[in-house]
Amino acid sequence: MQQFVEPSSRPSPQGQSSLRSDTRTLAAELPSRAGENVRLQGWVHRRRRLASVTFVVIRDRSGLAQVVVRDPQTVAQVEEIGEETVVEVTGKAVANPQAPGGVEVCDPALTLLSEPAETPPVELWRPTVNAALPTLLDHAAVTLRHPTLRAPFEIAAAAVSGFREALRGLSFTEIQTPKIVGAATESGANVFALDYFGRRAYLAQSPQFYKQTLVGVFERVFEVGPVFRAEPHDTVRHLAEYVSLDAELGFVADHREVMAATHAAVAGMVAAVAEHAQPAVERLGVSLPGVPEEIPVLHFADALKLVGAPDDEQDLAPAHERAVGEWALREHGSDFVFVVGYPTGKRAFYTHPQTYPTDDAYWSNSFDLIFRGMELVSGGQRLHRYDDYVAVLRERGLPVESYASYIEPFRYGIPPHGGFAFGLERFVARLVGADNIRQVTLFPRDLHRLVP
Amino acid sequence: MQQFVEPSSRPSPQGQSSLRSDTRTLAAELPSRAGENVRLQGWVHRRRRLASVTFVVIRDRSGLAQVVVRDPQTVAQVEEIGEETVVEVTGKAVANPQAPGGVEVCDPALTLLSEPAETPPVELWRPTVNAALPTLLDHAAVTLRHPTLRAPFEIAAAAVSGFREALRGLSFTEIQTPKIVGAATESGANVFALDYFGRRAYLAQSPQFYKQTLVGVFERVFEVGPVFRAEPHDTVRHLAEYVSLDAELGFVADHREVMAATHAAVAGMVAAVAEHAQPAVERLGVSLPGVPEEIPVLHFADALKLVGAPDDEQDLAPAHERAVGEWALREHGSDFVFVVGYPTGKRAFYTHPQTYPTDDAYWSNSFDLIFRGMELVSGGQRLHRYDDYVAVLRERGLPVESYASYIEPFRYGIPPHGGFAFGLERFVARLVGADNIRQVTLFPRDLHRLVP
Numbered sequence: 001m002q003q004f005v006e007p008s009s010r011p012s013p014q015g016q017s018s019l020r021s022d023t024r025t026l027a028a029e030l031p032s033r034a035g036e037n038v039r040l041q042g043w044v045h046r047r048r049r050l051a052s053v054t055f056v057v058i059r060d061r062s063g064l065a066q067v068v069v070r071d072p073q074t075v076a077q078v079e080e081i082g083e084e085t086v087v088e089v090t091g092k093a094v095a096n097p098q099a100p101g102g103v104e105v106c107d108p109a110l111t112l113l114s115e116p117a118e119t120p121p122v123e124l125w126r127p128t129v130n131a132a133l134p135t136l137l138d139h140a141a142v143t144l145r146h147p148t149l150r151a152p153f154e155i156a157a158a159a160v161s162g163f164r165e166a167l168r169g170l171s172f173t174e175i176q177t178p179k180i181v182g183a184a185t186e187s188g189a190n191v192f193a194l195d196y197f198g199r200r201a202y203l204a205q206s207p208q209f210y211k212q213t214l215v216g217v218f219e220r221v222f223e224v225g226p227v228f229r230a231e232p233h234d235t236v237r238h239l240a241e242y243v244s245l246d247a248e249l250g251f252v253a254d255h256r257e258v259m260a261a262t263h264a265a266v267a268g269m270v271a272a273v274a275e276h277a278q279p280a281v282e283r284l285g286v287s288l289p290g291v292p293e294e295i296p297v298l299h300f301a302d303a304l305k306l307v308g309a310p311d312d313e314q315d316l317a318p319a320h321e322r323a324v325g326e327w328a329l330r331e332h333g334s335d336f337v338f339v340v341g342y343p344t345g346k347r348a349f350y351t352h353p354q355t356y357p358t359d360d361a362y363w364s365n366s367f368d369l370i371f372r373g374m375e376l377v378s379g380g381q382r383l384h385r386y387d388d389y390v391a392v393l394r395e396r397g398l399p400v401e402s403y404a405s406y407i408e409p410f411r412y413g414i415p416p417h418g419g420f421a422f423g424l425e426r427f428v429a430r431l432v433g434a435d436n437i438r439q440v441t442l443f444p445r446d447l448h449r450l451v452p
Numbered sequence: 453m454q455q456f457v458e459p460s461s462r463p464s465p466q467g468q469s470s471l472r473s474d475t476r477t478l479a480a481e482l483p484s485r486a487g488e489n490v491r492l493q494g495w496v497h498r499r500r501r502l503a504s505v506t507f508v509v510i511r512d513r514s515g516l517a518q519v520v521v522r523d524p525q526t527v528a529q530v531e532e533i534g535e536e537t538v539v540e541v542t543g544k545a546v547a548n549p550q551a552p553g554g555v556e557v558c559d560p561a562l563t564l565l566s567e568p569a570e571t572p573p574v575e576l577w578r579p580t581v582n583a584a585l586p587t588l589l590d591h592a593a594v595t596l597r598h599p600t601l602r603a604p605f606e607i608a609a610a611a612v613s614g615f616r617e618a619l620r621g622l623s624f625t626e627i628q629t630p631k632i633v634g635a636a637t638e639s640g641a642n643v644f645a646l647d648y649f650g651r652r653a654y655l656a657q658s659p660q661f662y663k664q665t666l667v668g669v670f671e672r673v674f675e676v677g678p679v680f681r682a683e684p685h686d687t688v689r690h691l692a693e694y695v696s697l698d699a700e701l702g703f704v705a706d707h708r709e710v711m712a713a714t715h716a717a718v719a720g721m722v723a724a725v726a727e728h729a730q731p732a733v734e735r736l737g738v739s740l741p742g743v744p745e746e747i748p749v750l751h752f753a754d755a756l757k758l759v760g761a762p763d764d765e766q767d768l769a770p771a772h773e774r775a776v777g778e779w780a781l782r783e784h785g786s787d788f789v790f791v792v793g794y795p796t797g798k799r800a801f802y803t804h805p806q807t808y809p810t811d812d813a814y815w816s817n818s819f820d821l822i823f824r825g826m827e828l829v830s831g832g833q834r835l836h837r838y839d840d841y842v843a844v845l846r847e848r849g850l851p852v853e854s855y856a857s858y859i860e861p862f863r864y865g866i867p868p869h870g871g872f873a874f875g876l877e878r879f880v881a882r883l884v885g886a887d888n889i890r891q892v893t894l895f896p897r898d899l900h901r902l903v904p
Contacts, residue, residue, distance in 0.1 A: 024703070041703045043668075043865055061623065061671040084865040113703070115837050117865035141665035141861040150669055157626040161616070171513065174609040176695045176876070178895045179631065179678050180644070180655075182902040192632075194646035194655070196692075197682070197899055203632075203646070210895065213593035216495075217602055219513040225677060226631050230649070240648075243628045251476070251493045251565070385567050405904040409593040413495055413536040413569035424628070443630045443662065447649055450634040452857040 025093075027101075028062035028279075034095040034103045040065055041113065043145070044085045046125035047078055054078055056108075057125070058089055059147070063279070066104040067091065077110055083125055084117035084145075122146075133436060140443055140452055151280035152440040155273050156428045158280075160224055162272025163245050166264045172247060173218040177210035179203055179226060183402045190230045192240075203228035206421060207246050212350070212382055213409040215250040215417045222247040224424075232447065236436040239425065240445040248419030254356045255365040255381040258418035259297075259338055262369055262377055265420075266336070267291040269427065286432050289335035289372070296332040298324060300341040300363065314346040318374070325373030340367040342380075349392045352381035352418070365418070371430050379420025386410040477545075479553075480514035480731075486547040486555045492517055493565065495597070496537045498577035499530055506530055508560075509577070510541055511599070515731070518556040519543065529562055535577055536569035536597070574598075585888060592895055592904055603732035604892040607725050608880045610732075612676055614724025615697050618716045624699060625670040629662035631655055631678060635854045642682045644692075655680035658873060659698050664802070664834055665861040667702040667869045674699040676876075686899045688888040691877065693897040700871030706808045707817040707833040710870035711749075711790055714821055714829055717872075718788070719743040721879065738884050741787035741824070748784040750776060752793040752815065766798040770826070777825030792819040794832075801844045804833035804870070817870070823882050831872025838862040 025038040042060035054075045056067040067089055069075050081087070091108035121139045122131045124146045129136070136143045144150050164174065184191040184202045192203040207223050214221045227244040249261055270291050273281065281288060304311055306327055307320040316324065316339065328337035344353050344364040354363035366380030383389055389407045393400045400407075428440040438444040443452055477490040494512035506521040508530055519541055521527050533539070543560035573591045574583045576598045581588070588595045596602050616626065636643040636654045644655040659675050666673045679696040701713055722743050725733065733740060756763050758779055759772040768776065768791065780789035796805050796816040806815035818832030835841055841859045845852045852859075880892040890896040895904055 041867070061625075086865045086867045113867050114865060115839070118863045120864045139860070141662075141668060142864050144666075144669045153627070153670075154625060156628075160626060161620065164613070164616075168613065173513075173606060174612060175605070175894060176608075176678070178693055178897050180680070180693055180897050180902070192646050192648065194644050196644065196902055197684075199902065201902055210593075214596075214894070216593060217596045218605075226628070228632065232649075241630055241632055387567070408591070408904075411570045412572045412594050413538045413566060415493070415538040415565050442627060442666070445630050445632050450632070450648055450651065450653055452860075 026062040027058065027060050027065035030065050030093055030103045030105070031101045033093040036093050038091065038093045038105060040067070040089040040091075040105065042087070044078075044081060044083050044087055044117075046083065049075070049079075056089075056110075058087070058105075059145070064100060064147070066099045066101075067108045068094075068104050068106050069108060071107070074108060074110060081110075081112065081116045082119055083123075084120050084142075086113040086117070087111060088113055133438060137438060137444060137449065138452070144442070147283055149439075151277075151283045152428050152432050152434065153442060154280035155277045155284075155431060156424055156440065158272045158275070158277035159269040159427060159431075160243075160245070160424055161276070162269040163265050164222070164224065165272065166268025167220075167222045167247055167261070169268075170220065170261065170264060172220040172222045172249070175207075175211065175214055175218070175221045175223050176225065177204070177207045177214075177223060179228070182405075190232070192228050192230045205229055206244060208348075208350070208421075209406040211246055211248040211419060212417065213406070213414065215248050216409050216412070216414050219251065219415075220247075220249040234447050236438075237426075238446065239423075239437055239441060240447070242426075242437075242441070243424040244421055245424055245427075246419065246421045248417060250415040250417040252381060252416055252418050254416075255340065255352070255367055255379070255418055256356065258379050258381060258420060259295075259340075259367055259369075262367075262379055262420045263291070263295055266369070266371075266377070270431075273431070284432050288431070290333075291336060292332065292334045295336045295338055295369070296328045296334050297338040297340055298327075299357075300339055300343065303339050314343045316368075316375075321370050321375055322373035325370050328370070335372050337370045338367050339370060340365075342366045342368070347380070349396050349398065350382045350389070352383055355381075369420075369422075371427075374430060376427060376430060377420050377422040379418065381416065381418035384410065384414045384416050478514040479510065479512050479517035482517050482545055482555045482557070483553045485545040488545050490543065490545045490557060492519070492541040492543075492557065494539070496530075496533060496535050496539055496569075498535065501527075501531075508541075508562075510539070511597070516552060516599070518551045518553075519560045520546075520556050520558050521560060523559070526560060526562060533562075533564065533568045534571055535575075536572050536594075538565040538569070539563060540565055585890060589890060589896060589901065590904070596894070599735055601891075603729075603735045604880050604884050604886065605894060606732035607729045607736075607883060608876055608892065610725045610727070610729035611721040611879060611883075612695075612697070612876055613728070614721040615717050616674070616676065617724065618720025619672075619674045619699055619713070621720075622672065622713065622716060624672040624674045624701070627659075627663065627666055627670070627673045627675050628677065629656070629659045629666075629675060631680070634857075642684070644680050644682045657681055658696060660800075660802070660873075661858040663698055663700040663871060664869065665858070665866065667700050668861050668864070668866050671703065671867075672699075672701040684899065688890075689878075691875075691889055691893060691896055691898055694878075694893070695876040696873055697876055697879075698871065698873045700869060702867040702869040704833060704868055704870050706868075707792065707804070707819055707831070707870055708808065710831050710833060710872060711747075711792075711819055711821075714819075714831055714872045715743070715747055718821070718823075718829070722883075725883070736884050740883070742785075743788060744784065744786045747788045747790055747821070748780045748786050749790040749792055750779075751809075752791055752795065755791050766795045768820075768827075773822050773827055774825035777822050780822070787824050789822045790819050791822060792817075794818045794820070799832070801848050801850065802834045802841070804835055807833075821872075821874075823879075826882060828879060828882060829872050829874040831870065833868065833870035836862065836866045836868050 042058040045059035046057040048055040054069040088111045091105040223246045231238040307323040341363040352365040353361035369377035494510040497511035498509040500507040508519040540563045543557040675698045683690045759775040793815040804817040805813035821829035
């Protein structure tokens, strides 16, 4: 047996301290602290020297605070340190109607918390950043400090928590499935290959097969995680890696219950953004969509008629999606519209043929959710019988043996089920009106970009 | 301009239906439905034919329900379908003290919701599954249906939501950072390489560098996502891919505030498991740890004395971690204990030398959290000055140019900061007392296993 010796130092003096949020004042708290002594911590966002006074704007995670410097020694100190230097400022919070937020910090003492900062690659103090996207992306961890550039990620964080919360509220279980997979199943093309202990493996293009078979375990599952597409297109919409929001649920009658779950997830995301990311929404000046109680629904065949396309078209062109979006807004006041029943032949092989409103295998029990005129979510009911999988794989000329481990669970009872998926970045891009998906991706990966 | 044609079918008849949870009765709801007509949906978990009656146990995501079949035609139907077949059962809920839960379903009508199931690779109806781990893993999407095997993943889902909730409550922002990276930085070894549009890229071993530099943007960040280690060790503890729980926070005095955040995260996880996964906890018969208000803390030097190890040891051996865990339990009644001040030379290069309780660069401002005698979390304060990074990289013979994009943001003001990381699977394994980490991983990836 191990002999225990009592340690000389007792645990308590080493004890974990609190997070000290009680003694630090955030910029956003300043308006309620007039008359008090405060301690700010943050970055020197901007300095402005006037004849008789120097203003220092301090930036922290909550916003900006104005510090008024009159004392010549402190003015000299401010002269020496550059923007982005990390400082602590103690002083007195004083009401001043002309200060941003109505309160500023006077008689400050400045302490550097790190070494003085070099001049950043982009002038972060400007209200609007004046730099090209490649420059912003090359120095993302610095340029994202700008309150406007940072805002989409505060919105993304709120949105993703709303997605999870909505689905957890509907008894969905969160899952984490492997990103290294043995077969390039969903579509042979556009897959990244890697060396896996001397064997060939691939990066998962989606958790599609895992989430479907896990319906057999948990009935309702969701996953938030990266997916990988070796996307050879260099466009404003494509990324080689993005965050996929995936859900799947069993015991459905058809795709309409999947649409109900989609509706709940999207409504939860918009509500969470409104509740938790309002400052970011205001900074960007965007208006959040209302999510109607009932999202308008259009059958694919009707959508083709609506937009004046030939009735044998297999998909909606971008212009047609825009037109459908305009119709939904005009006729139903909705930023969202479901298009259902896409031709089975053009959807993924696991798509269930149409059973509602009529049995017709030319159409399918699938849907897209169009948000502000662009496809956001894709989903539908899936096949759930083993024999149907074998038949459709043969019919499409896909190698059944590659799908063996995916379709095996269908031998042992998988209920009728369906699901949906969409990219978090695409949702945020549409929400904030970003021109380029890279503006809402922290460190985008594309044909050319692998760093930072 | 596009000419709009009003579609022939109006949206309402196609409208998304509700999730119909109002008309389906879950197994767990049955005890409160005595006397009512019910509609169960689930899997045929078990059939038992007695002389005058046949029992069918239906399994759904909430539990098991007993169905009593007397009608000869239905008995014959039950004979024909195998376990795991997906069915709907309508009938009357009848109180019976001898039934599990006190209520069973009588006069049932059975409808198949999919084709009859084949005999599963493992007998799922047995209270204890009688199969070796490789068999269970080879057929994971089927074998995880067993209530006991499924339980750890219900616990994992609750734990991860508790992690996020605790950190969101402390103003942490959730981030998603790329898993495909341009340089194998954290440690050259054990990294998976891939072909990235003709260039060499790697799978991220951790979000370490991203979360650190994003402290400059959000101050406090966390990430839940996969990390990849080309782990050549074939042990019960190692995986090639696991879910890493990562957090990082700025404006800390030293590692003690990082420990406070760790404490909050772990306490949130245990509380969420107790709140949201109680049925799984009961099914496994595990007892949840209490997380004390103040977790005991032991300096590394004192830990060496305690376990009787030489005072120049650089790390704690597994037996020593166990001994420290026993000390914490015996002396403080705690399943958790922090060991702080690990020798700087053995920690990652970004580790901050010790400033508390004394300035002494032999030790570091780092810590491990030991849970039930095994390291769970690793964390500490990091270096925050650019020049310190250049110096430590040179000192350790690491190529500064490989780290250029990682350390660049440190030129522009990064506050004193620290963070922590741990594997979700390791946490769950310890919590449920799993012998092998693969038992708490849906589809494990290791030296040999790439499928399913």
